[in-house]
Amino acid sequence: MSEKEMNPDPPPKDILVYLHDRKINVSKGHANGTARPDDQPGPGFSDVQIDQNSCGKGDLNFDGGKKNDDSIAMDMEVNLDHQIQRNGSNGYHNYIPAIKARAHFPKPQPPLETPDVERTQSVSLAESMPDVRKYIRDRSITLSAAIMKRLSSLKEYGVGEDFVVENDSLNFEVTEIQIPGVKVIVKLKTEDDRSDLKGRITFFSRSNCRDCTAVRKFLREKRLPYVEINMDVFPKRAKELVERTGKPEVPQIFFNEKLLGGLVTLNSLRNSGELEKRMRELLSQKCPDAAPKIPVYGFDDEEEEEEKKDELVGIVKMLRQSLPIQDRLIRMKIVKNCFAGDDMLEAIVHHLDCGRRKGVETAKQIARKHFIKHVFGEHDFEDGKHFYRFLEHEPFIPTCFNFRASINDGEPKSPSFLADRLAKLMSAVLEAYASDDRHHVDYYRIGKSEEFRRYLNLTRELQRVDLRSLTPDEKLAFFLNLYNAMVIHAVVTIGHPEGILDRRAFFSDFQYVIGGYPYSLSIIHNGILRNNRKSPYSLVRPFGNGDGRLKFAPAKVNPLIHFGLCNGTRSSPTVRFFTARGVEGELRSAAREYFQNGAIEINLERRTVSLTRIINWFSSDFGAEKDVVKWVMNYLDATRAGLLMHLSADGGPVNIVYQDYDWAGNL
Numbered sequence: 001m002s003e004k005e006m007n008p009d010p011p012p013k014d015i016l017v018y019l020h021d022r023k024i025n026v027s028k029g030h031a032n033g034t035a036r037p038d039d040q041p042g043p044g045f046s047d048v049q050i051d052q053n054s055c056g057k058g059d060l061n062f063d064g065g066k067k068n069d070d071s072i073a074m075d076m077e078v079n080l081d082h083q084i085q086r087n088g089s090n091g092y093h094n095y096i097p098a099i100k101a102r103a104h105f106p107k108p109q110p111p112l113e114t115p116d117v118e119r120t121q122s123v124s125l126a127e128s129m130p131d132v133r134k135y136i137r138d139r140s141i142t143l144s145a146a147i148m149k150r151l152s153s154l155k156e157y158g159v160g161e162d163f164v165v166e167n168d169s170l171n172f173e174v175t176e177i178q179i180p181g182v183k184v185i186v187k188l189k190t191e192d193d194r195s196d197l198k199g200r201i202t203f204f205s206r207s208n209c210r211d212c213t214a215v216r217k218f219l220r221e222k223r224l225p226y227v228e229i230n231m232d233v234f235p236k237r238a239k240e241l242v243e244r245t246g247k248p249e250v251p252q253i254f255f256n257e258k259l260l261g262g263l264v265t266l267n268s269l270r271n272s273g274e275l276e277k278r279m280r281e282l283l284s285q286k287c288p289d290a291a292p293k294i295p296v297y298g299f300d301d302e303e304e305e306e307e308k309k310d311e312l313v314g315i316v317k318m319l320r321q322s323l324p325i326q327d328r329l330i331r332m333k334i335v336k337n338c339f340a341g342d343d344m345l346e347a348i349v350h351h352l353d354c355g356r357r358k359g360v361e362t363a364k365q366i367a368r369k370h371f372i373k374h375v376f377g378e379h380d381f382e383d384g385k386h387f388y389r390f391l392e393h394e395p396f397i398p399t400c401f402n403f404r405a406s407i408n409d410g411e412p413k414s415p416s417f418l419a420d421r422l423a424k425l426m427s428a429v430l431e432a433y434a435s436d437d438r439h440h441v442d443y444y445r446i447g448k449s450e451e452f453r454r455y456l457n458l459t460r461e462l463q464r465v466d467l468r469s470l471t472p473d474e475k476l477a478f479f480l481n482l483y484n485a486m487v488i489h490a491v492v493t494i495g496h497p498e499g500i501l502d503r504r505a506f507f508s509d510f511q512y513v514i515g516g517y518p519y520s521l522s523i524i525h526n527g528i529l530r531n532n533r534k535s536p537y538s539l540v541r542p543f544g545n546g547d548g549r550l551k552f553a554p555a556k557v558n559p560l561i562h563f564g565l566c567n568g569t570r571s572s573p574t575v576r577f578f579t580a581r582g583v584e585g586e587l588r589s590a591a592r593e594y595f596q597n598g599a600i601e602i603n604l605e606r607r608t609v610s611l612t613r614i615i616n617w618f619s620s621d622f623g624a625e626k627d628v629v630k631w632v633m634n635y636l637d638a639t640r641a642g643l644l645m646h647l648s649a650d651g652g653p654v655n656i657v658y659q660d661y662d663w664a665g666n667l
Contacts, residue, residue, distance in 0.1 A: 199283030201226040202292045203253040204241045207233075207427035208579075211263040212251045217436065218266065227294050228432065232424035233451050234295055244292070255282035257290040297450050310411045315351060315362065316371050320390065322347050330387055335375045337393035341386040344372075356383075369412065370464040370516030377548055391464070396518040400511045401493060402459035412464045416580075419470070419478040423577045425455045426485045430575060438574035441666055447492040455485065462514045467552055474580040475552055476529075480564045481577045483524045486512060487568045488575070490521070496568060496665040503663070507567075517549050521567075528553050529561045536617040559621045559631070560587040562614050563594045570662040571612070591635045600632060601659075602643045608655045609644065616658040625656050 201219065205212035205228055219226045231238050231250065238248060245252050245259060253260040255278070260266065269275040310316075323339040330338075341363070349359040360383050366372055367380035372388045374380070381388070391397065392407045429451045433442040446452050470478060490510040497506040507521040519528075526535040527542030531553040534541055543550050564587050566575035573594045578586050599612040609629065615622050622628050629648055633641050647654050 197224075197279065197283040198286045199256040200287040200291060201253065201255060201283070202229065202294075203227075203251050204229050204231065204237070204292075206231045206250050207424040207431065209250060213431065214263055215251045215253065215266060216431065218270075227292075229292060229295060230428045230431075230451070232421075233428050233454060237295075240292065254292055255279065256285070256287050257292075258282050295450060297453065310369065310409060312362075312366055312369060312371065313409045315348060316366060316409070318351050319344060319347055319366075325389070325393070328387065330375065335387065335389075336395070338375050338387045338389040341381065341384065341388055344388065345383065368466070370466075371407075373516055378546065391513075391516055394513075394518075396511065397513060399509065400513040400518060401489060402456075402462060402512045402514075404460065408460045408463050410461075412466060413461055415465050415467050415470050415478070416474060418458065418461055418465060419474060419481070419580065421458055422455070422485060423477070423481050423579065425451055425458060426481065426488070427577045429455070429488070430577070434575070438576065439570075439666060441488070441568075441575060443488065443491045443667070446488060452492070456489075459489075459512060462512060463516075465515050467515050471580070472554060473583050476554060476558075476561075477578040477580045477583040479524050479528050479552075480561065480583070482512075482514075482519070483521060483529075484564075484566050484575050484577060486510065486521055486524075487566060491568050491665070496667075497663075519549075523549070525565060529557075529565075530618070530621065531555075531557050533557070533620060557621050558587070559618070560584075560591050562618055562621070563587065563591040566666075568666055570664050570666055571659075572666070575666075588635070595632065595635050595640075596637060599659075600636065600640065602640060602647070604643060604647065606655070607647060607652060608657060609647070610657050610659055613658045613661045628656070629654060 201224055203212075203215055203219075203226060205216070207230060216228065229237050231241065241250070241252060242248055244254075249262070251262055253262065253266060260269075260278070260282075266275070269278055323343055325337055325339050327334060327336045328338055329335075345356065345359050345363055348354075348362050349356060352358065352362065354362075360381070363381045367374075367388075370391055372381070372390055373394060375387045375389055379386075390407075397403050429446055429449065430438060430441070432451065433446045433449065434440065467475065467478070490506060494506070494510065497503040507525075509520065511518045511520045511523075513519075522535055523542050526533055526538075527549060532541050532543045532550060563573045564576065564578065566572050568575075573590055576586070576590060594612070599614075601610040602608075603610070611628070611632070615628060615632075619628075622631060629644060633644050633648075636644065
């Protein structure tokens with residue numbers, strides 16, 4: 001094999017030449033541009049022009065032997081006439097920006113040579129790779145020396161020492177620089193950065209408070225670090241708020257230990273220009289101990305009265321220890337970990353020393369509080385030859401993500417209280433860890449937050465809750481909120497699904513146990529909110545006849561629910577949480593927002609209406625296509641509603657198509 005075959009020509013590569021605090025980018029020997037000195041501060045961009053007459057003909061090459069270093073340097077002419085040379089129709093096609101390195105940036109180091117790895121390739125090629133790398137490195141050094149020599153000669157012609165190369169076509173701020181082996185993030189200092197502030201800004205807030213949102217937005221825009229104490233997350237801090245301010249209203253802003261006031265005071269100081277002065281006065285010193293304390297993860301828990309034990313817990317514990325629990329063959333099926341109702345009744349009568357009638361009533365109470373379940377879910381408890389098992393022995397329990405080693409035996413809290421607490425906690429999560437428009441959610445920070453930890457503790461209270469006392473609006477808001485909260489929990493815990501199979505598992509296998517029954521995302525969406533309708537591409541309904549969860553489904557399907565559910569994707573509606581009092585109006589608002597953000601497109605020339613694919617998937621909830629157009633019109637802005645009305649009223653055909661759905665995560 002010839003020497004050339006053993007050492008093939010290396011492929012063209014980008015060469016970065018660092019000249020003290022300068023960097024020049026030579027890309028494949030075909031860069032055009034204009035270089036000129038500049039004394040202006042700030043990051044600069046350089047375009048190095050290489051004579052295409054020489055480079056394009058192979059005079060500047062990596063084969064070696066054709067030209068010496070001096071001739072190479074002479075062929076690389078750096079023009080200082082400020083004339084921009086264009087190539088092709090796009091004008092600045094060949095401009096390669098190079099960033100002027102700052103003195104405080106780390107010096108780029110060559111990447112470490114990795115040990116050779118055996119690969120399935122010819123011996124000759126494997127042996128030649130070190131020589132190729134050495135050859136490329138040697139030629140790069142030679143080229144760098146030539147450029148250095150040429151640039152040194154520029155000083156003799158009066159070129160200033162600060163060599164900044166500029167490209168007017170690339171007018172943007174540098175926020176990130178990529179160096180081999182190093183990633184340098186540049187944060188451009190602004191007038192809002194105040195490193196001289198040593199104190200702490202603290203403000204008390206509540207979830208879904210408009211004034212609190214305004215304060216939070218102001219502090220974020222000014223890049224002022226702050227500590228937020230949400231009364232709905234830390235209810236015991238409400239007493240402290242009253243002691244410090246004399247009133248329970250929020251927001252209340254503190255500079256160190258000094259009370260500044262609410263949103264009105266903040267706006268007044270900002271408009272008068274006094275805010276900067278007040279900040280320098282009050283925040284120039286380190287925060288004293290008298291200032292409101294920062295909430296600590298795992299502490300500051302609610303100082304509520306000690307958890308109230310269920311009055312039936314003593315009997316249940318006795319039954320767990322005394323009943324013969326075993327696998328049985330019932331109706332030609334193997335039923336695991338069950339016991340006979342007669343055995344349970346006898347144990348209760350003996351333990352309470354009461355008659356059979358009272359024993360039956362006690363057993364029914366135990367079943368209604370979801371300590372036990374009929375093995376086939378046919379009823380709560382009946383006297384006779386029936387079989388039951390404890391809730392913790394249900395086959396679905398280990399797969400429920402709100403179950404931790406044992407069932408919560410505490411007295412179930414009011415479902416209204418739990419529903420309201422869930423909505424406020426998750427609203428606080430979004431306010432702290434989502435973008436203002438709710439299109440982007442920081443799941444990583446959510447997973448490490450105190451708000452989310454408290455939400456997880458709350459989910460344990462749902463295990464034996466009795467949802468039957470909720471009103472229809474409370475049930476609707478509860479299941480909408482539960483779905484959105486479970487999606488966040490699922491993404492934090494198991495990650496965002498990547499493909500079709502992952503999505504099926506994501507929506508069907510991630511479950512909570514609520515009121516003694518398992519609820520997946522699909523069950524909540526199609527079984528409850530859609531009143532037991534088939535999910536897209538499914539042949540069966542979520543619930544069979546007699547399923548106890550059917551009693552929580554609404555009598556009539558409201559198609560607006562589809563715009564209140566966020567499945568964690570870019571094409572889904574934005575995530576939000578609803579209140580029982582205003583759930584209908586909030587759903588209408590969610591639908592209007594969704595359609596205004598691109599869920600509908602109207603083309604008059606083609607007489608085409610492009611709709612979100614959600615309407616196609618759940619067409620049985622929206623009705624016929626001709627009715628969909630009229631329905632959608634109620635949730636459009638005046639311009640689009642007028643266009644759609646024009647299409648519908650002139651008697652011509654209207655073509656409805658459906659948009660592609662983006663399953664990528666709303667990260």
